[in-house]
Amino acid sequence: MVIDSEIRKRCRVNTNEEGDRFVGIKADSDDVVVYFPVGYHLPENEIDVKRDILHLFQVLAEFTDSSDRVLAMNKFEAPQSVDFPINAYLEVIYYFMEKNGYYMETEPVYKTRDRGNIDWAKTIQRQKALIQSNFSPVYTQYTVRESTPNENKLITHIHRHCVYESFSKLGWLFTPYMPEPPQIPLDIKRFIIALNDKLATTYNDKDKKLFRSMKAMLEYMDEKPSVKQFYFGTDYFENVWEKLIDRVFGIKNKKDYFPRTRWRLRKGKHKEKYPLEPDSIMLHNDKIYVLDAKYYRYGVSGNPDHLPDSSSINKQITYGEYIQRQLNLPNESLYNAFIMPYNAAKNYFGFTTPFGNIGEAVGDWKGDTYYYERIQGIVVDTRYLMYHYTGNSKKSIIALAESIEKALVENNGFLPQPSSE
Numbered sequence: 305m306v307i308d309s310e311i312r313k314r315c316r317v318n319t320n321e322e323g324d325r326f327v328g329i330k331a332d333s334d335d336v337v338v339y340f341p342v343g344y345h346l347p348e349n350e351i352d353v354k355r356d357i358l359h360l361f362q363v364l365a366e367f368t369d370s371s372d373r374v375l376a377m378n379k380f381e382a383p384q385s386v387d388f389p390i391n392a393y394l395e396v397i398y399y400f401m402e403k404n405g406y407y408m409e410t411e412p413v414y415k416t417r418d419r420g421n422i423d424w425a426k427t428i429q430r431q432k433a434l435i436q437s438n439f440s441p442v443y444t445q446y447t448v449r450e451s452t453p454n455e456n457k458l459i460t461h462i463h464r465h466c467v468y469e470s471f472s473k474l475g476w477l478f479t480p481y482m483p484e485p486p487q488i489p490l491d492i493k494r495f496i497i498a499l500n501d502k503l504a505t506t507y508n509d510k511d512k513k514l515f516r517s518m519k520a521m522l523e524y525m526d527e528k529p530s531v532k533q534f535y536f537g538t539d540y541f542e543n544v545w546e547k548l549i550d551r552v553f554g555i556k557n558k559k560d561y562f563p564r565t566r567w568r569l570r571k572g573k574h575k576e577k578y579p580l581e582p583d584s585i586m587l588h589n590d591k592i593y594v595l596d597a598k599y600y601r602y603g604v605s606g607n608p609d610h611l612p613d614s615s616s617i618n619k620q621i622t623y624g625e626y627i628q629r630q631l632n633l634p635n636e637s638l639y640n641a642f643i644m645p646y647n648a649a650k651n652y653f654g655f656t657t658p659f660g661n662i663g664e665a666v667g668d669w670k671g672d673t674y675y676y677e678r679i680q681g682i683v684v685d686t687r688y689l690m691y692h693y694t695g696n697s698k699k700s701i702i703a704l705a706e707s708i709e710k711a712l713v714e715n716n717g718f719l720p721q722p723s724s725e
Contacts, residue, residue, distance in 0.1 A: 311476070312353045317344045320541075320601050327544070328364055328537010329357075329390075331473065341541050342604055343645035343686035354477055356687070358394075363690050364537055365391050367544040388536040389524050392517035396463075396470040397478060399514050406464055407514060409457035413450045420448030459502055459515075461488045462495045466518045469525065473534060492526045542599035546583050548689050549597035549643050552697045553704060554584030561585050561594070563626040582623050588705045592631075593639045594623045594676065602662070603646025603683040606653075612642050617665045617679060624676025640676045641708045646683035658688040658700075659707040680708045 314335075318324045320342040327341045338357050340346065347353055400406065414426055426447040433441035454460075465486045475482065499519045506512050538544065562581050586593040596619075601610040620640050628638055642665065648658055665679040672678055682704065692700055 311350055311357075312346065312348075314338060315340065315346055315353060315357070317346065318342055319604070320599065325539045325541065326537055327539075327541040328360070328535065330533070330535050330537070332533040336476065339537065341545070341645065341686055341690075342599070342601060343647045343683075344690075345647045345649040345685070345687050357477060359690065361390050361394070361536065363544065363548075363693075367547045368538050387524065387527075388534045389517075389520040390474075390536045392520035392524075393470045393474050395513060395517040396466045396521065397474060399510075399517075400463075400467045400470075400483070401478065406460050406467065407511070408453035409459050411454045411457075414447050415450060416445050417448045418445055420446065421450070422446045423449045458495075458498050461486065462498065462518060462522075463514075465490055465495070466521050469521060490525075492522050496522050496526075542597075545599040545645065546597040548693050549595060549684075550584040551693045552689065552700050553586040553593075553595060553643075555587055558582065558585045560630075561592075561623070561627055563622055582620075586701060586704070588701050591637045591639065591705070592627060592633070593641060593705065593708060594620060594627065596620055596642050596679075598642050598644050600644050602681075603644045603651065611681070612665065616642070618667055620665075620679045621667050621670060621677055624674065628674065628676060635674050636713075638674070638676045639708050639712070640679040641682050641704075642679060643704075644681065644683050645686040645689075648685035648688065651683075653683070655683070657703075658685040659683070659703050661707050661711050664711065675712050678712065680711060682707050 315338045317340045318327065326339050329336065329338050331337070338360070340356075340360060347356065414423060416431070423446075427443060430447050431443055431445050433443050436442055464483075467483050468486055471481075471483050496519055499515050499522070503512060503515050503519075506515065558581065582594050583597045584595040586595055596612070596616065598612050598616070600612065601607070620642070624638055624640050627633070644662075646653075646655070646660065648656060648660075651660075653660055653662060660683045662681045662683055664681060666672060666677060670677045684704075
């Protein structure tokens, strides 16, 4: 069990080097480590660290799928799939803490009252009526239906199992408290059948969400009955980085900006090849920005070897050239940029803002005639991006556009050539 004072010590920011690319949580009965992506700045306050861990889980759950959640293993071992249902575990914890206890089923109790939720069938059977002059009955007392919690119901016991399991794995994020052990033996098959029955007859959305989460937990426990370790995360955070950039800055329909290719065959049908597809297309003030999300280390290392290579540079120029020809745009309406992670609080460049321009990439085979031929290198604070992918992204779009354009419009933006000495 991890206690509060140890939580920050259990957090790591990976380097994105070979063997240090996992982002997420790895844990067993004795140890828990949470891995953040390159460029992430961990806060000092334990409360903020807890919030960041939960937010990391949210980002990973939203932007990864089963193909992403595969851990790189030793080359002699099969890759290990990571299907830990973290949202189900968290939902069980949230429900328990909000209710300050377990889910309780209720059973009806009937009492004699002069008001309340009247059960007329039982009132007629059990209560004595006064007969009026018109022979209609009048009741001064009714049999009313009340409900009382029944701790012996099976769903409550299932919830106890799930709460105990959830707190055993993730409760340290919230409290050092550990719930009491379950009161009946674990019977996964029986529990799942009972939950399916409840889901078929329950109409309360909050309860249904709890039952689905409990079912997901039990199915996971059934698949991995003897596994003490659990993982949630990915070795391929570059896929998440691309999706985050596209969510914040990109338009939904990019197909008009794809350069397409085809084979014109002398015999048989022509063959269209898959188009080159830019990561994101951003539109702002009637200008087009072609963005390539690169989850590279340069923003942290400052090492030029960690920058995009020639194939990436030439591909971006091709995107720009295609768009310029298709739309016949003026020079100041089309821009190109690589978007890379960095830490705004501690970095090689002396930047302190979420966005920074570190230079530009060009192709010697082009003449730097157009802005799109000079691909701007932009670093984005990792933590900032992960907290700003929801809601209105207009401020972020404006800030990125300014970072891209600034170097190009000031003194025509040409960087000084390095000395040959």
